[in-house]
Amino acid sequence: MAFPPTAPSLARALAERDYQDPTPVQSAVLEAEAGRDLLVSAQTGSGKTVAFGLAIAPTLMGDGDTLPVAAAPLALIVAPTRELALQVERELTWLYSKTGARIVSCVGGMDARREARSLSFGVHIVVGTPGRLRDHLERRNLDPSALRAVVLDEADEMLDLGFRDDLEFILQTTPEERRTLLFSATLPKGIVMLAQRYQNDALRIAVAGGARGHADIEYRAVRIVPREVEHAVVNLLRFYEPPSALVFANTRETVRHLQSALLERGFSTVSLSGELSQNERNHALQALRDGRARVCVATDVAARGIDLPGLALVVHADLPNDAETLQHRSGRTGRAGRKGVSVLLVPPARRRRAEGLLAMAKAEAVWAAPPTADEIRKLDQDRMAQDPLLAEEPSEDDLAMARTLLEQRTPEEVAAALVRVYRARLPAPEDVTDPGSQPPRRPRSDAEPFVPRERSEGGRGPAGHGGQASQEGGAWFRMNIGRRNNADPRWLLPMLCRRGGVGKGDIGAIRIFDRETKFEVRDSAARQFAEAVRRGENADPRIEPATEAPPRRPRYEDGPGRGAPQGHVPRTDEQGARPRKPRREAEA
Known part of the structure; x- marks a missing residue:
């Protein structure tokens, strides 16, 4: 199904990005009555930004193909986090690139004075976080009088993060005749009440997929021994070899530990946690986007709103606290029609908890043992045989060097050297245990030294x-x-x-x-x-x-209770x- 008719300038931008068929949420929003308020429940990564970008275009441009001269802003987009706001700004920039639009972001952690200067030069669309937008409104840097449309993106997350007062302040300062679009992954009571108070006869749209999780995500539950969490993470990264992966942990300390462990094993890894400055977060995210890093270890709060292109694997090193968090974490992959994998690491004592989370999230998971070192080595053999380097047409210099090598070494020796070079760039897989089916201990032969x-x-x-x-x-x-x-x-x-x-x-x-x-x-x-x-x-x-x-x-060097017999008190010499x-x- 092709996109419904839109302004020619927007249609050209969509064609340049190879957008041919709309996603379900885009179809539902574009088929709604023009100019009507919308209350949309749709999962993260379902194409909401393009959906509301196209939906508000007639409200901003009318029947024309370009926007008027920039003055007071015509549209306001509110997002819960810096990363999501900046992502929305990037998406709207290319979508409105043919319309002459001027888009400005206003987010915490950035230079507020520079944002104020940008607003003073005239703007069509402002994208920002609740706290920073309220600050600009109170300082009269942001003029809301001409606003025709307001969009609340990820509204449930904004309420979870405690932004209700800021959101109500923002909505109360905007014109009553504005159009209001509210997007949320879930529709708890707080969101419904917000919609009833600040929207006018809103059309409620529930996009299929919210009830059954992400159709393009494969859920897997991996049985692990508690002390082998980092080994299981290593083997999962090696087994799937994703272009980029996101590993979730519940505490900053676990994030630091896992990042250090992965770096030591040779993975290009960055971390995201609350202790990082905005500049450090920006560097980490840019490293992921340009391919310098392939793995991100993060806490839930730090990862809110980030969008990583090509993210194919999410690993829950710690189980999430609730089903909604499980869906938000997993929703970072399986976007825009791409397939993704979400893996939960489950120690035996946490199995019932994991089953409950999956049931509440309406996600069906395949239970399995962690990938073994032998399975990964077998995959390495197959991947090496399919490596594009072997399929490339050799140059004359390559052939000359090959002939020289074959004169000095046997073909087997040359091939073995190639294998060593290939393996040297790969982190070594770890030996792991399946607690669900532990084999009996193998008896030691007399020839084996202990x-x-x-x-x-x-x-x-x-x-x-x-x-x-x-x-x-x-x-x-x-x-x-x-x-x-x-x-x-x-x-x-x-x-x-x-x-x-x-x-x-x-x-x-x-x-x-x-x-x-x-x-x-x-x-x-x-x-x-x-x-x-x-x-x-x-x-x-x-x-x-x-x-x-x-x-x-x-x-017995540890004293009572740590390897010493009960009541044993080690003696000390004169120096203690x-x-x-x-x-x-x-x-x-």
Whole structure:
């Protein structure tokens, strides 16, 4: 179905953007009676901006094809967040590019004086956030007397964020004969009351899809072990290989932790949380839009209103607090006819909670185990075989170099080198557990040596991965981070492998102290490791050879309740230090 007839200037703009068929919300809005107030419930990402942009065009332009000379604004668009307001401004700018429209944004976090100057030069459409628009109205920088249309976008979010007073102030200052369009993903009682008070005989439009979630989103629920959240996130990103992905967490601390873990594993990652300045948020979003970053880790509030082109995957590292939040999070993908995937990470203790959220959101999810390392490696093989680089027509220089290589190396050696180069640019998949179907423990054969797991200083769990380095002996290195920097073997190990160009089996014990961490590298890989970290000497954290191996710790170094027998109180020497009791070595 083609777009209904519109002004020629708008039709040309739509054609340049290859808009051929309207979305359901666009069709419903354009088929409504001209000039009537509208109360529209439609999901985020359904094409609402173009819908209300086309709907208010006859109100602003009449029968003409261009707008009059800019003076007092003719239309006011109110959005809940800076990001959404700026996104709306971008969309309306291209839609009205042939009409001579002058569009100005007024949002918090930007220079208010510059906005006031822009308003003073004349404007057709103002897009802004409630607080900043009210500020300009109170300071008389914004003249509402000529307004013909007011649009409230994502009205339910504005009420959730506490903007009711600002919205009522704005609506009360605008002319009574204005046209009012109210768009909301849901229609709670507060929205209905707002519509009844400030709209005139509004036509209510409910776009199909709001009741059943996003038709273009595939929901998946992944069973995980609680301690393997970041491993599951890594494997999901590697399994789907999306152009861009959004990972949601419930706290700023979890956002920081996940971002650090993904950066250490080689993912280009940015974060969004309430502790960032507006300038930092802008840089992060721009990095996502231009492809310099592919993963964003965010809290719910920080991600409100953002629109990421090509977003194909949403991961709920923490379960959302309610079904509405689940829909808002998931609605960042599956937009404009594109397919998207929304994955919930569900520990066994939270399964009933996850099932309830999905039921309330009317979303059907496929339950599964997290992608395994073997599945990801198999996908890597298939992706490498289909890589566009292999399909490109080689140049004469390429062929000459290839012939030279084949004279010096066998085809298998050249192909193996190509595989190594391909794999080197990919983050390594993680070993994960399916708590829904844990296999029985495999018995150790007599030929397999037992390698004990070491503990980090302070008793914070495994500090090594059980590799062979400790068995063979190796060289010790140190880095300038410790427990105070939240050092953890789960992200230290992949970082060390990447920085040193070695495998997991080449790293032995990892001992974490307050201000530093010492670790062992297999003798056969120590020289290669030392040369690799020397080349990256300016990288953080700093890695250098250790002057001596760290001493082993006593069996009960944590005191009562943390590995010591009940009632055990470790003795101390005259200086107050606990005596170090040598640990008996395990036998092979």
